[in-house]
Amino acid sequence: MKPSRFNLVINESDGTLLFNTLSQALLWIDRKNTNKVLKTLEDPSSTELSKTEVEKLKRGMFLLDDNFDELEFLKFRFNTYRYSDRFLRYTIVLTHSCNFDCVYCYQKVLHISSGSYISEKVQSNFLLDVERKLEYQKPNLLSVTFYGGEPLLLEETVVNLSSKLKRLCEKYGVKYDSFIVTNGYLLTEKMVDDLQKAGIKALDITLDGTEVYHDRYRKARNGAPTFSSIFENIFRAVNKGLFVQIRVNVSRENIEDVKKLIDRIAEKKLRVEFNFQPIEIVEGNPTGFQDTALNTEEFAEIETKLWWYIREKIPEYPFEYFKKPRFARCDAMCKNSFVVDVDGRVYKCWGELGMENCSGFLKETGVEFTGSYLKWLTYDPLEDEECRRCLVLPFCMGGCAFNRVVYRTLKSSKVKKPHTCIPLRYNLNEFIKIVADYKRRSAVHGISQRSSGG
Incomplete structure (x- = not known):
């Protein structure tokens, strides 16, 4: 031994x-x-x-x-997950329009057309592609993320698509798992009911602190504050049975305000999940953000301090960080994971939206792949000697693949992201x-x- x-x-x-x-x-x-x-x-x-x-x-x-050989085992486990037909995952972009004007928004920098909405044709082709894969690949799970812009600007489209996807999963005996990445501002009580009936059980909503910092970072497009409405909407959604993950974007300046947000959630006994992330400002892509972005090491120290604060304020919070190991850090590296844009372009990573170099085009007959798709599926994080020596390799599997695939291999982006390694x-x-x-x-x-x- x-x-x-x-x-x-x-x-x-x-x-x-x-x-x-x-x-x-x-x-x-x-x-x-x-x-x-x-x-x-x-x-x-x-x-x-x-x-x-x-x-x-x-x-x-x-x-x-x-x-x-642990590295061989890790590679086997990674490739088994990467090429598996057990999971089928889509992120579908419904619109590039948004009712917010967030200071750090990268989509504004990429000049993605704000008037773009998903067409009936793309929706039809998407449903055809899903059913074709459900029938022939027979996955155990269909996971769909509704994304934007702000997807709830098209509530009727979300409900219609999700209802059809739910019925397809019932037809083929597949588990349906869907959630919406939303700012939460438009979330009425009736909308919560409609989303639940359509099979949507989870929301990802961003709060960057309380009124003090959230309303500085995430104003409505008309300049109005948004925190109070969103917090009330989250309270309503949770009480009606929706799972809510609160994403908190952290800068050097808003740390104490984030603690105040945790205090409020504790006081209200809100059952939510936290997801702390550093505000990401890419050099060469200036935004309206004027505060201090954190590097990975700085954020890592602050992140654990925030989790210790949660342990103090919400002692019953089920901290199961190691409960569900991820065999690939990012599903973009998996065969059956796709990001479908409003015009039918298919990408592997959310960060690629708006770029000319895509992984395929969604047609009535299925996805017509380009060579970029193969670059994602053949990228091997274990080829990096520094990664092979790293203790957290089983967690990160090379970290964010954007820099390695999009920036370095495909050269689709002129700038690279500031974080490749994960805070862990x-x-x-x-x-x-x-x-x-x-x-x-x-x-x-x-x-x-x-x-x-x-």
């Missing part, structure tokens, strides 16, 4: 946390057993532990057979401590393990 290259040891005052990034197994070891476990990891031939305890280390992939490269230890704290407060004591993958 041999120790895994993806083991991470975190010493604490009352014991040790042992984590494996390949299996995402977490083991808490009390002080009495710490030396025995660490000695066994250094020398697997050691007899310090019982056979049962050694088996536990093997199940978590902390110990491996001598001929087990810099804050993994803190995330593990947060998860362990959640587990301990949930009455998990002693030497215990939870393996999420592998």
